Amino acid sequence: MRKQRHAPVHGLATRAIHGVHLHPYQGPVAPPLVQTSTYRFANSHDAVRSAQGDPDVFVYTRYHNPTVRQAQEHLAEVMGAEKTLLLSSGMAAITSAILAAVETGEEIISTPALYGGTYRFFRDILPRHGITVRYVPPDRLETLSKLVSSSTRLVYVETPTNPTLGLVDLKLLVHEVRKAQRRFGRRIPIMVDNTFATSRNQRPLALGADIVVESATKYLGGHSDLIAGVVAGSARTIAETHFQMKYYGGCADPFVAFLLLRSLKTFALRVDRQNASALALAEFLEHHPRVRRVYYPGLPSHPHHAIARQQMGGNGVSGYGGMVTAELKGGLRAAVKTCDALHVAVNAMSLGGAETLVSIPVYSSHVNMSSRELRQHGVTPGMIRISVGLEEIEDLKRDFDAALVS
Ligand SMILES: Cc1ncc(COP(=O)(O)O)c(C=O)c1O
Structure with a gap:
């Protein structure tokens, strides 16, 4: 050797x-x-x-x-x-x-x-x-x-x-x-x-x-x-x-x-692509009439964007990550309807895969928590959490647009 x-x-x-x-x-x-x-x-x-x-x-x-x-x-x-x-x-x-x-x-x-x-x-x-x-x-x-x-x-x-x-x-x-x-x-x-x-x-x-x-x-x-x-x-x-x-x-x-x-071997390549697609999808969703609010550290509207620029995407490191959360107008009903109407994105827990995954936090990561605990974690029933995958970004935008207006 x-x-x-x-x-x-x-x-x-x-x-x-x-x-x-x-x-x-x-x-x-x-x-x-x-x-x-x-x-x-x-x-x-x-x-x-x-x-x-x-x-x-x-x-x-x-x-x-x-x-x-x-x-x-x-x-x-x-x-x-x-x-x-x-x-x-x-x-x-x-x-x-x-x-x-x-x-x-x-x-x-x-x-x-x-x-x-x-x-x-x-x-x-x-x-x-x-x-x-x-x-x-x-x-x-x-x-x-x-x-x-x-x-x-x-x-x-x-x-x-x-x-x-x-x-x-x-x-x-x-x-x-x-x-x-x-x-x-x-x-x-x-x-x-x-x-x-x-x-x-x-x-x-x-x-x-x-x-x-x-x-x-x-x-x-x-x-x-x-x-x-x-x-x-x-x-x-x-x-x-x-x-x-x-x-x-x-x-x-x-x-x-x-x-x-x-x-x-593909870690950096995948994460770079997910960073870029997540930012593009977050910007798209932020302007969508059925979306109340988008949480993504790379958006200037994010309350911690200045910290994100310091310790994430703005500081010589790569980007703001592949996770986007959207709070929908219409609460839990709208969240369920949207997740069930997606064709490209998969209604599944977990994150970080090649496929875009969506989940509803009150039904998944934050299930069985009291209202006080949900408030403490900032979680509302109308939220959908999106793990942006490696698909073509235009396909993802079309998929979310169609599901949101369904
Ligand atoms: C932020 C975070 N930490 C830890 C875990 C636990 O990881 P695992 O499911 O591999 O045990 C998860 C799982 O979703 C997570 O989202």
Whole structure:
């Protein structure tokens, strides 16, 4: 095997295709899929080496796997992290990373608009572990220090948020957390769910955050055919999260890692196209007579557009993402009618695939929430959430126009 060439000078699209190893060996161009649960030892000395922590001895796929490891190395390049860990889903990534950071009796500070699964984990599961979550509104980050106590172990945010595409100002958040942590003489890690933006559009680690979590099911996978999650951060964070993963069992399957490596080759290309189409569709919908309001960070009408220009599309990174939410005149009835009348866009949950997907948040990501919780998340019954795919933009505009007036 030739010497590894780490290539920080290469752009994200190149790194997503080649990973760390530019021409590592003269074997297959596509990565080998090591679909095995266990590994043959050369002799029992290998078992001892493994027990002593030698990372080159593979023992059991819940602990390590070569294809999963290769995907992790690619993801570290893409996400600008020292290390990453691939897990069985976005929720496995989020829950393992949080449980690695916070113990019984400790606290998390978060912002209130979160993916429903994360919010329910905070509301229903963490209290059973004796872990409390306190919320600070994203437009009042300067009050965060009042919530920070000697028990605070983590700040967790999602930006843009699901489904209202609200932003948390990451630069300001980092400033406020670092200021507040000085009182306690201890670093408080900041964890960011970057699923909606992806590292093509927003780089939380470069902005001073410590840990990034992403549902790789979405843009990283990009084809609506796999479920996976990733945690990115320092080697220490990843080792601690790996420890949790090993016992909670949320390891990634090798075949999923193989699919993900395939997907990463077109990651930048796909996201760039989705950025452009989402902006065009958002502009089209904003002027549509049946639409009350459009939420898209790339629109000047978006209340957080100035923050978006700073930390997303305006700052040398690629764009404002592929997610658009439209609030329709006519409420839930209009939302249902429109989703059922679309022919090109697919009425399905999830996001980030090649196909444009639409869903109604009160029936999907925010189902089973009280009116107060829906208000807190800014969700209304007339909203449709659109994950803009890779189809021709004119086909999408015609499809939405016809469905809205049906
Ligand atoms: C922002 C966000 N984070 C995390 C998740 C959870 O990811 P997964 O479904 O891969 O567990 C989702 C799923 O929709 C999401 O939208």
